[in-house]
Amino acid sequence: MVHLITVFFIALFIIAYIQDRRKVLNGFFLTLALISVMGSLAYETVQNPGTFITYIFVFLFGLIIILLAFGGFGLIIFSFFNTVKIYQKEGIRLKNSLLLAVGIGILFLNIARILKLDQYIPTQLDFLFSFAGFCVAYLSFFLVMFGVSSLLYQIYYPKLDKDYIIILGSGLIDGHKVPPLLQSRIKKGLSFYKVQLEKNNKKAYVIFSGGQGEDELLPEAEAMAEFAKTLGLEEEQIIVEDQSKNTYENMKFSAEKMASSSNKKAVFVTNNYHLLRAGIYAKRANIDADGIGARTAFYYIPNAFIREFIAFMNLYRKYHLIVLSIGLAINIFLTALLVYLD
Template sequence: MIFGVFTVILFIIFLIFHLSDPRRIINGFLFNMFCCSLLVSGIYFAVTTPIVIFRVMILIPLFIVLLFLSTFGILALCVGLFLNARILMKKEGRRFSNCLTLILGLGLLLLLLFSVVNPERFLSPNLRPLFAGGSLIVFYFFFSLTNFLSAYFLYQFNKPKYNQDFIIVLGSGLIRDKVPPLLASRIDKAIDFYRKQASAAYPPTIIFSGGQGPDENLSEAEAMQKYAIEKGIPPEHTLKEDRSVNTYQNMLFSKQIMDSLKNGKYNSIFTTNNFHLFRAGLYAKQTGLKSQGIGSKTAFYYWPNAMIREYIAILVMNRKRHIIVVGTILAFSIIITIISFLVS
C-alpha cells in the first residue's frame, strides 16, 4: 500500500513540474523516479499477491528483460552504436561531429572490459579511493544522461494550442544560398501549423530567424522567407530577424521584435528539428521567452548522434554545476587517498 501511495505522489509532483514548464531537466529526474517507484510497486505487488497468475504475468517478463540487460544489454547497445556510426558516416560524411556514436560505443566497450578485468584489484589499497572517485564521476554523468533523455523524450509530445500570435522558425544554415532539406523541414512545420491555426482561428505571423554567414550572399531569414512565400504564405504574415548567429540570439532577437509589436502580450511558439527541440526550449527560457517548441521529423539514423551532441551542448550550458560536482568528488577522493598514505 505504501509503495502505491508513494508512486502516486511522485506522479503528481512530476505532473505539476512538467505542466508548469516542460523545459526543465528536473522533469526527467522526476519521471525516472516515478518509473522506478512504479517498477518497485509492481514487484512488491507480484511478490505479495496470493493470485498466482499475476505473479507469473509480472515476474517472468521482468526476469527475462533483466537477464537480457545484465548479460547482453551493453554489448547490444555497443553493436547498435557502431552500426549507426557506419550508416551515418556513409550518408553524412566522415566529419568528427558524425563520429559521436562511434566514440560512445568504444567508451561503453571499454567500460565493459573494465568490469570484466576489474583493474581495481591491481591497485594499491591506498589508491582505491581515486578509482572509486572516478567510478562515481562516471555514474554521475550516466545519471545526468538518463535525466536528460527522459526530459528530451517528454518534450517531443508538446502540443501548442492554436492561439499563437507568432511562430519563430530557427535557422540552421544555407547551402549555396538555398534552403537545404534540414532547414526546409523546419519551415514546412511552421507552414503546417500556420495553416491549421488559420483554418481554426486566425493566421499567426511567422518570424524567420537567422543571420548571414560569411560564405552566404543573403541572410537565412531572407532565404527562408522566400521559401515560405513560394509555398503560399502571404508576405504580410511574415517577418525577418536577420541578425542572429546562434539559437540563443534567435530567441533573444525574435523576442525583441515580438515585444515591440505586441508590448510583451502575445503567444508564440518556435519550430526546429525534433532532435534540437529541448535545447532550443532551454535557450528560449534563458531569454525570458515563454515559447514552447514543435519539432520537424528527422531521419531515424541521425537521431542517436544528434542526441549525444545535444547532451554535450547541455553539459556545456550547465558546466559550472558539473564542474562543482566533479571537482568535489575529485577533491574528496584525493584527500582520502592522501590520508590513507599518511596513516599507512
C-alpha cells in the same frame, strides 16, 4: 504505504510537469515515479502471486535485467553501425563521430574492467579509477534525465491561437541552399500555420530566425523565407530575423521582433532532438512559448542527441565542475587515507 509513496511521486511529477515542461527535473521525477510503480507491482506480486499483475511485473523486471546485462554491449554495436550510416549520409566529420566516441569509451571501460587494469598502477593512483567511475555514473545519470525530459517535452499539442511562429535556422548548403533538415522545420511550421488558418481563421506571423555564417552567402533567415514563399506563405506574414548566431540569440532577437506587439502568443519550431534545449533558451529570453518538433531521419538522431546533451551540460558547466571537483577531492582523500592505513 507502498502505494501511497507511488501516488506521491506520480503527483510530484505531474505538478512539476504542469508548472514548467522545460525542466530536466521532470525526467528525474518521472523516473522516480516509474521506479515507485515497479515497487508497487513487486509488492502486489508478493502479496497476491499468480495474478495478472504478477505477469506484468515479471515481464518488466526481466526486460530491465536484459537491458542492464546487454544494454552496454548493444550500444557499442549500435554506435559502430550508426556511425557508418551517418558517415555515408553526412560525411566523415568530428561532429558526426560523437556516438562512435561513446561506443569506444564504453568498450574501453569494459576491457579495463575485464583485464583489471587498476592492479597495474600504484596504489597512490587508485583515485584515478574510482574518479573515472564517479564521472561515468554522474554523466550517465544526467544523460538519462536529459533523455527522458527530452521525450516528455515532445508531447505537446499547441492551441491554434498563436500570433507568432518562430522557425529556427540550422545552416545552409553551399552557402545559399536550404538543406533537408531545415526544410523539415519550415514545412512543420507552415503546416501548423495552415491548420490554424483553416480551423480558426487566424493568420500568424512567421519569424524566420538565423544569421549569416562565415561560409554563407546570405543570412539563413532570408533563404528560409524564400523557400517558404515557394510553399505558398504570403510575403506580409513573414518576419526576417537575420542577426542570430546561436539558439539563444534566435530566441532573444525573435523576442525583440515581437516586442512591439500586444499579442505575443507564440510557438517555436525546430527538429525534435533540439526541442528541449531550445525551450530552455526560450525561457531565458522571456518568451512564453513551447516548441513543436520536425521529424528527423533516425540515423541522424543519436549523434545529434549526444551533441545536444553536451550543449546542455555546458549550460550549467560551473555547477558540474564544482560537483566533479568535489568528487575528485573526495576520491583523492579516500585513496590517501587507505594508503596511510595500509
